[in-house]
Amino acid sequence: MTKNLKVVVSSNDYPESGLEVLREHFTVVQSPYSHFGEEGATTNKEELLKLVPGSSALVWVTHHPITKELLDTAGPQLKMVATVSAGYNHCNVPELKARGIKLANTPNVLSSAVAEVAVGLILGAARRFTENLEQVRRGVWEISFDKGLGQDIRDSTVGIVGLGGIGQATVKRLSGFEVGKFLYTGHREKPEAKALNAEFTTLDNLLQQSDFIVLAVPLTDETRHMINSTTLGKMKKNAILINVGRGDLVDQDALYEALKNKNIYAAGLDVTTPEPLPKDHKLLTLPNLFVLPHIGSATVRTRNDMAVLAANNVINGLTGKPLITPVLP
Numbered sequence: 001m002t003k004n005l006k007v008v009v010s011s012n013d014y015p016e017s018g019l020e021v022l023r024e025h026f027t028v029v030q031s032p033y034s035h036f037g038e039e040g041a042t043t044n045k046e047e048l049l050k051l052v053p054g055s056s057a058l059v060w061v062t063h064h065p066i067t068k069e070l071l072d073t074a075g076p077q078l079k080m081v082a083t084v085s086a087g088y089n090h091c092n093v094p095e096l097k098a099r100g101i102k103l104a105n106t107p108n109v110l111s112s113a114v115a116e117v118a119v120g121l122i123l124g125a126a127r128r129f130t131e132n133l134e135q136v137r138r139g140v141w142e143i144s145f146d147k148g149l150g151q152d153i154r155d156s157t158v159g160i161v162g163l164g165g166i167g168q169a170t171v172k173r174l175s176g177f178e179v180g181k182f183l184y185t186g187h188r189e190k191p192e193a194k195a196l197n198a199e200f201t202t203l204d205n206l207l208q209q210s211d212f213i214v215l216a217v218p219l220t221d222e223t224r225h226m227i228n229s230t231t232l233g234k235m236k237k238n239a240i241l242i243n244v245g246r247g248d249l250v251d252q253d254a255l256y257e258a259l260k261n262k263n264i265y266a267a268g269l270d271v272t273t274p275e276p277l278p279k280d281h282k283l284l285t286l287p288n289l290f291v292l293p294h295i296g297s298a299t300v301r302t303r304n305d306m307a308v309l310a311a312n313n314v315i316n317g318l319t320g321k322p323l324i325t326p327v328l329p
């Protein structure tokens, strides 16, 4: 009965596991393009505009913004968008809401994978992997007090900004590292914090006390550039900033200055603005920056789990059942 409904998958980077679920119920049309063009530009916008007319649901694998133009082009029969990501800052929630279009995301299934990357960034930034790898490449092995030693996790204070699924999974993974104290901040205290031995505090206090500051919050108007010259100025000299949320949580010019002037010790970023970061971006000149190309959820199992969850959300959304992971029910 639903086979005559068209579902558009926005990228070729969506696994067979999700397609199989969708194809059982719907006519699936998939973009032949991936997220990024050769020069890092997003090239499939025009292609997407060609694909979406007449669709009942969009499975959104790319981070292309869901614009009014795209929704108008899709047409009034569009019932839902399933973004294959936990973050939905690209989804234009007010516009979807105004049009009565449902929105689902894929939280939880990616928390472990993203938390593993957070731990990797902590290690990479604290132990100066960027600089040390560079040394190996140059055949120079000079590790001494004057050439710069790393920072310990043992007995440190780790501050988590946003103790949601990813924040909690990060604390769990770090608990074997003999961390001295976990702090967290957010809108409200979390019941899960007790079992994690994490102490609720204000952002200011967390910034002032933490040796490691992990950003694991969604990007909203409130969190955009929450790390800026003022908040960086509150951090300790040995502080290490980790971002697994979204690039725009951080004012990158201010971060560049703080790292260059050694006002903080290092940073580890899985997310930047823009993505990809241009090869000649000034941040990439910094030895005390360890950067990854947004690989938080990029494991085989996690990407399959995300795809299947998104597909099941579409089935529910188009057959009148409650969404499994609703943003807009």
Ligand SMILES: O=C(O)[C@H](O)CO
Residues within 6 Å of the ligand: 084, 085, 086, 087, 088, 110, 245, 296, 297
């Ligand atoms: O939000 C997410 O799911 C991850 O950052 C991947 O986009």
